[in-house]
Amino acid sequence: MTEKTQIDFIWKKISEKAQKLIPQMTYSTYVEPIVPVDIAGRKIVLRVVSEMGADILMKKYADQIKEAVVQSGAGLNGFIFVVDGSSVYTMENAAAEEDDFEPLPIDKRFTFDSFVPGPSNKFVYAAAKAVAENPGTSFNPLFIYGSTGLGKTHLMQAIANDIREKKPSLKVLYTTCEKFLNEVIDNMLTKNGGRDRDALFRAHYRNADVLLVDDIQFISKKIAVQEAFFHTFNELFAQNKQIIISSDRPPKEIAALEDRLRTRFEGGLTADIQPPDLETKIAILKRKALEKKCVLPEEVLEFLAKDSGTDVRTLEGRLTKLLFAAKLHEEPISLRLAKLALSEAVPEEQETVTPEAVIKSVCSYYKISKSDLLGKNKKQEIVRARQICAYLMCEMLSLPLVNVGKLLARDHATIIHSRDKIADFIKVNDRVAKDVDDIKNIILKQ
8 A cells, every 4th residue: 555545545534534523514615625645743734725724624623623533543643734735734733732632532422312311310411411402501510420330421421422413613622630630730840831831731721612521529639730720610611611520529528629619610500410220220221231232131131230239330240241141151141141140159250350351361362461561562463452452341341441541551532542443343353353252252261
């Protein structure tokens, strides 16, 4: 494959992603005529017909194009426009100028349709839908709180996905408190950052039309971070930009939170998510089973839902264990098999899957060391093994993505990218699908 052919192939994948993120008329008018001309660093250079077209795309759709670039799986992180007839790359998206401030990706699977409402969450579900329909006017800020594994992140990203689909001109920015915290600290410690870096940081957050911040409780006792977030909050609020925040506790229970932030958090709508009741758990299991293209008998659904704890992740873990047991034993799903899969006295191969077991199995299968898997080795076979390991951890373990990232020494965005990339590969690449199945069997038989 020649270099030009390779660039064209990459652009084809990017443009297919972009078509789903940009309104059809805008896409046809301004994106379709684009011609890819070069790869500069980790950015694709795109020739546009006119400066006006480039200006429109930069002002309104830069984030969507950048997201398409990242989602393409080509290892690129941004784009540069060059106007036809010019040899100067002058129109580079601002987000790509400073990789430290790249937004986190939003999971396309988290939608309102895939969220199962029930008595424990119907109030916050209705509030989230209202905010998505009229950002900046209904409830601002919307503060969602509840224990881990109840669907806070799902609802937040459902808001983001809904706004991006119905109001694509709005800039939607999702981040975690941990990422915001790290950026503030890095900004303070970077000797050569100066005002330019500060300006990039402020612009990254304050130019958002919708800002979603997950796990705000980690701002506790961190004065400098609270200061930075206070000014970001004020700037957005003054412009009627929508702010959505999640936490594992209400504002009044966040330790050492400045009063000026606490009152702002409580100034909009504060809504909590309670643990689901039995009927809601069964409805969640039905939805999750359908996503995995299987139907469970009612008695099995009820058995899985009973005594499953208070969070949805445990519920999903039980379903995953049952489906693996059905595949391992090559028998249809039944109440007997469900009891066997969840019993404490199951055979050794049915023991709970651990992160260590996944890592060990991937390393053994590909004959690589753990240090290579968790390190920075960029060889294609190592990268593929690393991506499959991330996919299997997401698929087989009931762990938050942040925890998976820590186990694999990767950030939240990389884990999502790896998971989605392998999920797509499985559908079209028989070799990858076979590798994943073989490793799953190794893990289950350990």
